[in-house]
Amino acid sequence: MKRFALTILLSAFIIILSAQTNIKLPEPQKTGGMPLMEALSKRSTSRAFDTTAISNLHLSNLLWAAFGINRPDGKRTAPSARNFQENEIYVLLKSGAYIYDAKNNMLNLVLAEDIRNLGGTQDFVKDAPVQIIIIADLAKAGDGKHEEKLNTANIDAGYISQNIYLYCASEGLATGARGSVDRNALTSKLMLRPEQNIIIAHSVGFPKK
Numbered sequence: 001m002k003r004f005a006l007t008i009l010l011s012a013f014i015i016i017l018s019a020q021t022n023i024k025l026p027e028p029q030k031t032g033g034m035p036l037m038e039a040l041s042k043r044s045t046s047r048a049f050d051t052t053a054i055s056n057l058h059l060s061n062l063l064w065a066a067f068g069i070n071r072p073d074g075k076r077t078a079p080s081a082r083n084f085q086e087n088e089i090y091v092l093l094k095s096g097a098y099i100y101d102a103k104n105n106m107l108n109l110v111l112a113e114d115i116r117n118l119g120g121t122q123d124f125v126k127d128a129p130v131q132i133i134i135i136a137d138l139a140k141a142g143d144g145k146h147e148e149k150l151n152t153a154n155i156d157a158g159y160i161s162q163n164i165y166l167y168c169a170s171e172g173l174a175t176g177a178r179g180s181v182d183r184n185a186l187t188s189k190l191m192l193r194p195e196q197n198i199i200i201a202h203s204v205g206f207p208k209k
Helices: 002-019 036-042 056-067 123-127 146-171 183-190
Strands: 087-093 096-101 106-111 130-137 174-178 196-205
Touching: 036 146, 056 087, 056 130, 056 146, 087 106, 087 146, 106 183, 123 196, 130 146, 146 174, 146 196, 183 196
Parallel strands: none
Antiparallel strands: 087 096, 087 130, 096 106, 130 196, 174 196
């Protein structure tokens, strides 16, 4: 009886441990896709999402398009002032909250809890399978006043946001950017430092039918 109970306890521990892991993403597809002018013509903001999860390949492609590494020198698909690369991408999934590691093409676990509802204040947020949060780490932004560094981070985040829009338009995915986020609640859950500022959020998923 004791051995049986120990086996059950060990199995439960293994399940919990396996759930609290990083995600190695598949290699992103860097060719193909919709022509730029057609993607621009289809770019739009969605406020309705199907609850079906997107594939890890879609997620890998999306994150690479947003702010992945596209050159051997480590520079990215979106520009940043003086190449500070101060913006970080957090990804909220059903399995937990992660930070995108562009160098290793991984999602590194931050919190093993579904907090997608904190990705925005609107009702539709809970339906989207992916919430992307762009967070500026101003400690990476060199010298200067806080307001100046934050203004620059806001501009840089805009480039990333547009990349997300264009990838989603190309792939038939729905997305919508917003600034309406409960920053205090999300900052607390993600255990952000004072230098880390939530800039903008995107919901991503399939269009609601």
